[in-house]
Amino acid sequence: MLRRFVSNNQVGKVVAANVAKSFTKHQTQTLALKSWSTLNAKRTYASKQPPRLTSETYSYVKRDAKYKQLTPTDVEAFKTIIGSKGSIITDEVPSDLDFYNEDWMRKYKGQSKLVLKPTTTEQVSEIVKYCNQENLALVPQGGNTGLVGGSVPVFDEIILSVANLNKIRSFDNISGILKCDAGVILETADTYIKENGNYIFPLDLGAKGSCHVGGVVATNAGGLRLLRYGSLHGSVLGLEVVLPNGEIMNSMHALRKDNTGYDLKQLFIGSEGTIGIITGVSILCPPRPNAFNVSFLGVESYEMVQKVFQKAKNELGEVLSAFEFMDNKSLKLTKSHISSPEPLEGEHPFYVLIETSGSNAEHDSAKLETFLESSFENELILDGTVSSNESEFKNLWSWREMIPESSAVGGGVYKYDVSLPLKDLYSLVEAVNERLEAAGLSSDTDASTSVISAIGYGHVGDGNLHLNVAVRTYSKEVEKCLEPFVYEFVSSKNGSISAEHGLGFQKKNYIAYSKSEQEVKMIKQLKNIYDPKGIFNPYKYV
Amino acid sequence: MLRRFVSNNQVGKVVAANVAKSFTKHQTQTLALKSWSTLNAKRTYASKQPPRLTSETYSYVKRDAKYKQLTPTDVEAFKTIIGSKGSIITDEVPSDLDFYNEDWMRKYKGQSKLVLKPTTTEQVSEIVKYCNQENLALVPQGGNTGLVGGSVPVFDEIILSVANLNKIRSFDNISGILKCDAGVILETADTYIKENGNYIFPLDLGAKGSCHVGGVVATNAGGLRLLRYGSLHGSVLGLEVVLPNGEIMNSMHALRKDNTGYDLKQLFIGSEGTIGIITGVSILCPPRPNAFNVSFLGVESYEMVQKVFQKAKNELGEVLSAFEFMDNKSLKLTKSHISSPEPLEGEHPFYVLIETSGSNAEHDSAKLETFLESSFENELILDGTVSSNESEFKNLWSWREMIPESSAVGGGVYKYDVSLPLKDLYSLVEAVNERLEAAGLSSDTDASTSVISAIGYGHVGDGNLHLNVAVRTYSKEVEKCLEPFVYEFVSSKNGSISAEHGLGFQKKNYIAYSKSEQEVKMIKQLKNIYDPKGIFNPYKYV
Ligand SMILES: Cc1cc2nc3c(=O)[nH]c(=O)nc-3n(C[C@H](O)[C@H](O)[C@H](O)COP(=O)(O)OP(=O)(O)OC[C@H]3O[C@@H](n4cnc5c(N)ncnc54)[C@H](O)[C@@H]3O)c2cc1C
Ligand SMILES: Cc1cc2nc3c(=O)[nH]c(=O)nc-3n(C[C@H](O)[C@H](O)[C@H](O)COP(=O)(O)OP(=O)(O)OC[C@H]3O[C@@H](n4cnc5c(N)ncnc54)[C@H](O)[C@@H]3O)c2cc1C
Incomplete structure (x- = not known):
C-alpha cells in the first residue's frame, strides 16, 4: 500500500519523516516498468487504425525521379552481399513488410519493397556502395520507435535495418x-x-x-x-x-x-x-546508484511546479535524478488506460514526480524527507506520497511512463515535443486547448469531434514539454489547426520545435522556426558534402 | 594545522572519524588558489629564458608564400573597422607585441607585427572578411595560456585577440x-x-x-x-x-x-x-555545491592508486568531484618551489588528492570518513589528511595545482598530456625516465644534463596523464629522445596523444598516432570546406 500524507503541516511533517525509505540495488532488479515495451514481441501501436500511405496523406510530396526503382537484379546483388546469415525481406508476402513500413504512431506508411538486415559493418558498407552507385535511396532503421516519421520510407526507399547488428x-x-x-x-x-x-x-x-x-x-x-x-x-x-x-x-x-x-x-x-x-x-556509463526513491506530488498550479523544481534542485542537488510533471488531464487519460492503484486520493491541477538516486540510501532518504517536510510547510505541495518498496516505485513511475501510450488509445495522437523557457512551458498547452475549442474541434465527451483533448507533461528539469493532442481520428483539419501554430508559438519564445524527437518527416519544413538562415545553410551544406546524391533518408530532415 | 592520521588501523579509524569536516559555501568564498593566475597582471612564464623564434627552432617549417605580407594600407583598413574603442598594437614599440607573440611555456615565438583587439562580433566579422579577401593569415588568440603553441603565430600572421570582447x-x-x-x-x-x-x-x-x-x-x-x-x-x-x-x-x-x-x-x-x-x-552551469572536502593520501604503488580510485567511485559516487594523482617526483619538485606546509610527514611513492562536493556537508563527510576508514583497514592507503577548514583545503589543492609551474622553474618543460587506459597510465612515465637516463640526458643533481626529471601526475578519473619533462634548457637532443617515442607509446596502447591541450603547432604532424586515415581525411575535408584559403591559424592542427 502506498503511504500518503496530506497537506496539513502537522500530519505532513510526521508522516514525511517516516515514509522516505530508499530501497537498495538488490530490491531494484527490474526497476523499469515499460508495459509498452514489454509487449514488443507482439508489436503494439499507438493507434488501432492501420495508417494511410504517407504519399496519400501528404500528397504534395512527390517521389523524386532521380532515384532508381528497385529491380530484380538489385535484389540479387544484395543477396550476394548479405549471404545466408543476414536476412532479406521482399514483397513476396507483402504483410511481412508492414512492420518496417509503418511507424509506431501509425501516422506514416511507406511502400518499400525491400528490407535488408545485414549482420556486419562490412555488409552495410557494401550495400551502401551499391546503392550509391545505382542511385537507390535507403532508410536506415533501428527499433522503429521514432515519433516523427523518420524511420520509415515515404515512397519505395529500401529499408536498411541494423537489427541484426x-x-x-x-x-x-x-x-x-x-x-x-x-x-x-x-x-x-x-x-x-x-x-x-x-x-x-x-x-x-x-x-x-x-x-x-x-x-x-x-x-x-x-x-x-x-x-x-x-x-x-x-x-x-x-x-x-x-x-x-x-x-x-x-x-x-x-x-x-x-x-x-x-x-x-x-x-x-x-x-x-x-x-x-x-x-x-x-x-x-556511470556507476549504477545503490538507492532509488520516488515521490509523487499534487501541486496547485504550474507556478508552484516551478517553485518545487527550484527547491528540489537546490536541496536534492546531486541525488535529484528526475523531475517530471504532468497536468490533470494527462493523469485522467492514464487512469482510463491502466489499472494500477492511483498515486493520490484527491484530484490536483498538476502532478510532479521526483526521483532521487544515490550511493547511500539513508542520506538520500534524509534529503528527500527534509525537502518534502519544508515543501509542505511552505505550502508548495498539496499532497504527496513516497515509494517505500520496489513495486510502489514502479507503480508511481508507471503513472508518468504510460501517458504517451494512454494518450493514443482513443484513436491516435499528434505529438509535439518542444523546448521552452521554464516560465512559458505550460502556456503552450493552454493556448492549444483554447484554439481547438474555439474551432469546435475538441471535446472529451462528444464523440463526434476529432480531438479528445490536448495534454501536457514532460521533463521540467530539461525545459522539455510533451504536448500530446489525443484524437479519435487523424484529420487534416486538426493538423491545420495545430501546425504551424505550435511552431510559431515556440519560435516566438525562442524555444525549439524539437527537444528530443527530431525533425524526421514531420518537421522537415519547419526547421526555420528553430534555426537561423545561416544555420540552415550550414546544415544543408554538410548534408550535401556527405551525401551529394541524397540517397540517405530522402524527403526528411532538411 | 592539518590533522593527520597514519596507517595504523586503530589510529586511522579514530582520527578519520574526527577530521572529515566539510565546510560550507560561506567559508569557501575564494576556494581557488591559483598562484600562477593571480600573478597574471604582471605576466609570469613557465621559463625564464626568452624564447627563440619558432621559425628558427623549427627551421623546416617555411612561411607559405600564398599569404600576403602586411602593408600600411591593411593597417589603415583595420583602423577603420575597429574605430577608436578597440585597440590595435603595431610594431612601433616592438616589445608591446611580445606578450602576444610568445606562449606561456616560452617554447614558441612568432613574429607578428599586428595585434587587433576588436570590441564587437561585427568588427571581428569585418576584419575576417578583409583578411579573407586579401589572403592575410591570422591567429585567433584568447588568454594565451595554451600549451601547444596554438595561440601564437609561427611567422607574421596577424593576431586577433578577443580580449576586448x-x-x-x-x-x-x-x-x-x-x-x-x-x-x-x-x-x-x-x-x-x-x-x-x-x-x-x-x-x-x-x-x-x-x-x-x-x-x-x-x-x-x-x-x-x-x-x-x-x-x-x-x-x-x-x-x-x-x-x-x-x-x-x-x-x-x-x-x-x-x-x-x-x-x-x-x-x-x-x-x-x-x-x-x-x-x-x-x-x-550546475548549482554550486554547498560543501567541499579534500583529502590528501599517501599510496604505496600505482596499482594501489587504481584500487583507491575504484573504491572512491563506488563509495563516494555522486559527491566525488576530483580524483588526482601525482608521483613522488612531482611532489618533490613542488616542494622546492612553494612554501606551504607539506601535506604529509613521510615520503610516499604516490599521492592521491580526492575532492568531494555536495549539497549536504554532514552526508559528504560521513561518506568520506567511511571511505577513508575502510581504505586504511584494507591497507590501500599508507597515510592521509583531510582538510578541516578553507585554508587547509586551499593548501592541499595547491600541492596539486602548483606542479605545472614547479616543473618549469628549473629552466623549461616539455609537456605531454595523454589519455591512456587506466592500467597503462603510469608506465609511460617509467618508460620515459628509463629512456632519458639510458641516453645520459637526465639527472636531478648533475646540472650539466639537460633534463632534471620526468614526472607524472594528472586526472586519474579521466584516464588523463600529464607527463612533464622538467629541463634546465630546451634542446633538440631531448626533443628527439622524446618524440615520436611518447606518441608511439601512446598509440600502441590505443590512447590519445592529446587528452586536453590539443594539437596546436606542437602536434600538427602527429595526429595519425591517434586518428585513423579516414578520420584525418574527414578532418582535413572540414578544414577545407570552412577555410579553403587556409587563413585561420596556419601551420597548425592538421
Ligand atoms: C513509447 C515511446 C517513448 C519515447 N520516449 C522518448 C523519450 O523520452 N525521449 C526521447 O528522446 N525519445 C523518446 N521516444 C522517441 C525516440 O526517438 C525513440 O524511441 C528512439 O530514440 C529511436 O530509436 P530507434 O532505434 O527506435 O530508431 P528508429 O525509430 O528506427 O529511427 C529513428 C531515426 O533514427 C534513424 N536511425 C535509427 N537507427 C539508425 C542507425 N543505426 N544509423 C543511422 N540512423 C539510424 C532513422 O533513420 C530515423 O530517422 C519515445 C518513443 C516511444 C515509442
Ligand atoms: C597553468 C596552466 C594550467 C592548465 N591546466 C589545464 C587543464 O587542467 N586542462 C586543460 O584542458 N588545459 C589546461 N591548460 C591549457 C588550456 O588549454 C588553456 O589554459 C585554455 O584552455 C586556453 O584558453 P586561452 O583563452 O588561454 O586560449 P589561448 O591559449 O589563447 O588559445 C588556445 C587555442 O585556442 C584558440 N582560441 C583561443 N580563443 C579562441 C576564440 N575565441 N575563438 C577561436 N579560437 C580561439 C587559439 O587559436 C589557440 O589555438 C593549462 C594551461 C596553463 C598555463
Whole structure:
C-alpha cells in the first residue's frame, strides 16, 4: 500500500519523516516498468487504425525521379552481399513488410519493397556502395520507435535495418565504457552493464524495450535520465559509421578525453540517418546508484511546479535524478488506460514526480524527507506520497511512463515535443486547448469531434514539454489547426520545435522556426558534402 | 594545522572519524588558489629564458608564400573597422607585441607585427572578411595560456585577440544558463555566477585567472571538474562564431534539448581557432555545491592508486568531484618551489588528492570518513589528511595545482598530456625516465644534463596523464629522445596523444598516432570546406 500524507503541516511533517525509505540495488532488479515495451514481441501501436500511405496523406510530396526503382537484379546483388546469415525481406508476402513500413504512431506508411538486415559493418558498407552507385535511396532503421516519421520510407526507399547488428563488443567494468553494435536493444545494454559491474546506461526512455542504442544516438534521444547524466553529446565516446559513399568511419574510441582534431562523431549524434548509418557505439556509463526513491506530488498550479523544481534542485542537488510533471488531464487519460492503484486520493491541477538516486540510501532518504517536510510547510505541495518498496516505485513511475501510450488509445495522437523557457512551458498547452475549442474541434465527451483533448507533461528539469493532442481520428483539419501554430508559438519564445524527437518527416519544413538562415545553410551544406546524391533518408530532415 | 592520521588501523579509524569536516559555501568564498593566475597582471612564464623564434627552432617549417605580407594600407583598413574603442598594437614599440607573440611555456615565438583587439562580433566579422579577401593569415588568440603553441603565430600572421570582447551577456539563475562574450576570463565568469545565484562553472583549471571562456571552448579544455560535470560537448548549449569567410554563425541557443539539425556548434568545440573565431558562448552551469572536502593520501604503488580510485567511485559516487594523482617526483619538485606546509610527514611513492562536493556537508563527510576508514583497514592507503577548514583545503589543492609551474622553474618543460587506459597510465612515465637516463640526458643533481626529471601526475578519473619533462634548457637532443617515442607509446596502447591541450603547432604532424586515415581525411575535408584559403591559424592542427 502506498503511504500518503496530506497537506496539513502537522500530519505532513510526521508522516514525511517516516515514509522516505530508499530501497537498495538488490530490491531494484527490474526497476523499469515499460508495459509498452514489454509487449514488443507482439508489436503494439499507438493507434488501432492501420495508417494511410504517407504519399496519400501528404500528397504534395512527390517521389523524386532521380532515384532508381528497385529491380530484380538489385535484389540479387544484395543477396550476394548479405549471404545466408543476414536476412532479406521482399514483397513476396507483402504483410511481412508492414512492420518496417509503418511507424509506431501509425501516422506514416511507406511502400518499400525491400528490407535488408545485414549482420556486419562490412555488409552495410557494401550495400551502401551499391546503392550509391545505382542511385537507390535507403532508410536506415533501428527499433522503429521514432515519433516523427523518420524511420520509415515515404515512397519505395529500401529499408536498411541494423537489427541484426546486435552484439555487445566489450565492456570495461573499471572505466564503465561499453562498446556495442548499433542494433543492441537499449534495455539489453542496460541490463548487461548492470549485471557486469553494476553500471547504468546514461539514458532511459519508455521505448527502451524496442529502441536501439544506435537509434537513440541517431536521434540524440533525451529521456528520463538526462537531468542527471547529461546529453549523449557528452557521454558518447566513439562511433562507427558507414557514410553515404560506403566508406567506414571507425571512430570507436574509448577515451574520456581526446583532443585531436574536430570531434567528427558529434555530427552523427542526432543526424537521424541522413549522413551516416551508425553501426557501432562506444559510450561512457556511470556507476549504477545503490538507492532509488520516488515521490509523487499534487501541486496547485504550474507556478508552484516551478517553485518545487527550484527547491528540489537546490536541496536534492546531486541525488535529484528526475523531475517530471504532468497536468490533470494527462493523469485522467492514464487512469482510463491502466489499472494500477492511483498515486493520490484527491484530484490536483498538476502532478510532479521526483526521483532521487544515490550511493547511500539513508542520506538520500534524509534529503528527500527534509525537502518534502519544508515543501509542505511552505505550502508548495498539496499532497504527496513516497515509494517505500520496489513495486510502489514502479507503480508511481508507471503513472508518468504510460501517458504517451494512454494518450493514443482513443484513436491516435499528434505529438509535439518542444523546448521552452521554464516560465512559458505550460502556456503552450493552454493556448492549444483554447484554439481547438474555439474551432469546435475538441471535446472529451462528444464523440463526434476529432480531438479528445490536448495534454501536457514532460521533463521540467530539461525545459522539455510533451504536448500530446489525443484524437479519435487523424484529420487534416486538426493538423491545420495545430501546425504551424505550435511552431510559431515556440519560435516566438525562442524555444525549439524539437527537444528530443527530431525533425524526421514531420518537421522537415519547419526547421526555420528553430534555426537561423545561416544555420540552415550550414546544415544543408554538410548534408550535401556527405551525401551529394541524397540517397540517405530522402524527403526528411532538411 | 592539518590533522593527520597514519596507517595504523586503530589510529586511522579514530582520527578519520574526527577530521572529515566539510565546510560550507560561506567559508569557501575564494576556494581557488591559483598562484600562477593571480600573478597574471604582471605576466609570469613557465621559463625564464626568452624564447627563440619558432621559425628558427623549427627551421623546416617555411612561411607559405600564398599569404600576403602586411602593408600600411591593411593597417589603415583595420583602423577603420575597429574605430577608436578597440585597440590595435603595431610594431612601433616592438616589445608591446611580445606578450602576444610568445606562449606561456616560452617554447614558441612568432613574429607578428599586428595585434587587433576588436570590441564587437561585427568588427571581428569585418576584419575576417578583409583578411579573407586579401589572403592575410591570422591567429585567433584568447588568454594565451595554451600549451601547444596554438595561440601564437609561427611567422607574421596577424593576431586577433578577443580580449576586448569581455561582457557577460546574461545569466538566468533559474536554469543556470550563462551567455557571455568569448573574451570573459574563466575566473570572472565563475565568480559572477557564484555571486548571482550560487552556480559553478562546469570547468576549472590552473590557468583560470587568465584563460578565456572562449579559449577553453576552442581547446575543449578538460581540467579539474570534468570527472563531475562532464565535457564541454555536453554543457555548451550555444556558440556565436565568425567563420573564415566572415559570416557570423549565431547559434547562441539556451536550450538544454534541441534536436533540429546537425549540432553545428560541436564542430567548433576543440577546433583551436582553425575554422572559426568564437565570439560568444552559452553554457549550462550546475548549482554550486554547498560543501567541499579534500583529502590528501599517501599510496604505496600505482596499482594501489587504481584500487583507491575504484573504491572512491563506488563509495563516494555522486559527491566525488576530483580524483588526482601525482608521483613522488612531482611532489618533490613542488616542494622546492612553494612554501606551504607539506601535506604529509613521510615520503610516499604516490599521492592521491580526492575532492568531494555536495549539497549536504554532514552526508559528504560521513561518506568520506567511511571511505577513508575502510581504505586504511584494507591497507590501500599508507597515510592521509583531510582538510578541516578553507585554508587547509586551499593548501592541499595547491600541492596539486602548483606542479605545472614547479616543473618549469628549473629552466623549461616539455609537456605531454595523454589519455591512456587506466592500467597503462603510469608506465609511460617509467618508460620515459628509463629512456632519458639510458641516453645520459637526465639527472636531478648533475646540472650539466639537460633534463632534471620526468614526472607524472594528472586526472586519474579521466584516464588523463600529464607527463612533464622538467629541463634546465630546451634542446633538440631531448626533443628527439622524446618524440615520436611518447606518441608511439601512446598509440600502441590505443590512447590519445592529446587528452586536453590539443594539437596546436606542437602536434600538427602527429595526429595519425591517434586518428585513423579516414578520420584525418574527414578532418582535413572540414578544414577545407570552412577555410579553403587556409587563413585561420596556419601551420597548425592538421
Ligand atoms: C513509447 C515511446 C517513448 C519515447 N520516449 C522518448 C523519450 O523520452 N525521449 C526521447 O528522446 N525519445 C523518446 N521516444 C522517441 C525516440 O526517438 C525513440 O524511441 C528512439 O530514440 C529511436 O530509436 P530507434 O532505434 O527506435 O530508431 P528508429 O525509430 O528506427 O529511427 C529513428 C531515426 O533514427 C534513424 N536511425 C535509427 N537507427 C539508425 C542507425 N543505426 N544509423 C543511422 N540512423 C539510424 C532513422 O533513420 C530515423 O530517422 C519515445 C518513443 C516511444 C515509442
Ligand atoms: C597553468 C596552466 C594550467 C592548465 N591546466 C589545464 C587543464 O587542467 N586542462 C586543460 O584542458 N588545459 C589546461 N591548460 C591549457 C588550456 O588549454 C588553456 O589554459 C585554455 O584552455 C586556453 O584558453 P586561452 O583563452 O588561454 O586560449 P589561448 O591559449 O589563447 O588559445 C588556445 C587555442 O585556442 C584558440 N582560441 C583561443 N580563443 C579562441 C576564440 N575565441 N575563438 C577561436 N579560437 C580561439 C587559439 O587559436 C589557440 O589555438 C593549462 C594551461 C596553463 C598555463
